[in-house]
Amino acid sequence: MGNDVFDRGTDEFTVTLGDGSHDAMSTDFGIIRNIRRITIGHGETCLSDDSLYIHIGGDATRICVSELSYNSTFVTAIAFADFTSGLVRIGHDPQSGNASVVLVLLMDSDMPDSTLARAGITATEAITASVQDLGLAYDSLTASGSVNQTIVTVCSKNSDLYLRGAGKHTKLGELIGRSTIEAVKASAAGNGRSIASRMSLIDMMEAYGYDQEKLFSMSNCLDYTKFLDRVVAKDSEPKVLALVSAIIHVNNEIQWGLLDPDTGMEVGIGLMRVGLREPVRSEGLMDTLALNVALYFMDP
DSSP states (O other): OTTOEEEEOSSEEEEEOOSSOEEEEETTTEEETTOOEEEEESSOOEEETTEEEEEOSSOGGGOEEEEEEETTEEEEEEEEEEOSSOEEOTTSOOOSSOOEEEEEEEESSBOOHHHHHHHHHHHHHHHHHHHHHTTOEETTEEOOEESEEEEEEEEETTOSOBOOOOSTTSHHHHHHHHHHHHHHHHHHHHTTOOGGGGGOHHHHHHTTTOOHHHHHHHTTOSOHHHHHHHHHHHTTOHHHHHHHHHHHHHHHHHHTTSSOHHHHHHHHHHHHHHHTOSOOOOSSHHHHHHHHHHHHHHOO
16 A cells, blocks of 8 residues: 555564554444554554554464555455454354454545445455355354454545445455455464365364364274374365265255255265265264264274
């Protein structure tokens, strides 16, 4: 954004906006006029005069930046995303933990306060899309965000470009969405949650409450070392990963009310029979899937 300066340190990331010609909207403090500096780091979240400080509980070197443009419209997304624990699905009690997203959106255009607010809504949808792309789940449901979430949208009051729309149907909204998803997913990968984690049966099942120890207890194996050896050998089989992912989607459709549980169970059983093993039934589809994944590891 022109004269903006990024200062990366081991503990803090600072954006210097310069001449006081920027307005911001923060989920913590509302409208901030003539903001000059935004810092993300380990200190306490606060607003002092024209400077905003935003707390993160993780490594500031894992803050990621995505800059996109279309003609004279520029958007820069600065994100810190930690999804290791503390996910939430809207309308449900949050998971324990301190998962957090901090997003600062710099837009090199002027706009009314209502558009600053709409930019934050579009960014929130992009964060949810990032969570879904990463296959993150909470209590056997697709997660929609993190326990802690801070969004700051910033516009340039001196810009000759005046925009009134930041929804998904606008070019500005498109740039907000794309840059947010890129920055959030890059930061999440630095904090241990990436698309690569979807290439592991253990990681896929852990997202739905079935961690390695629980799968071991379901496997009928008495030797944990032997179980781990089998996991290493069979954890990343592409066809099995695809099948398990498909069954998880069937379970999501049950949760969304698109499939009744009995139909979903029969579909899941059929898939397991074709590509995993002769299935052993349990109480529900996810319990049945977890049981058969555990037994799959120990199959010859």
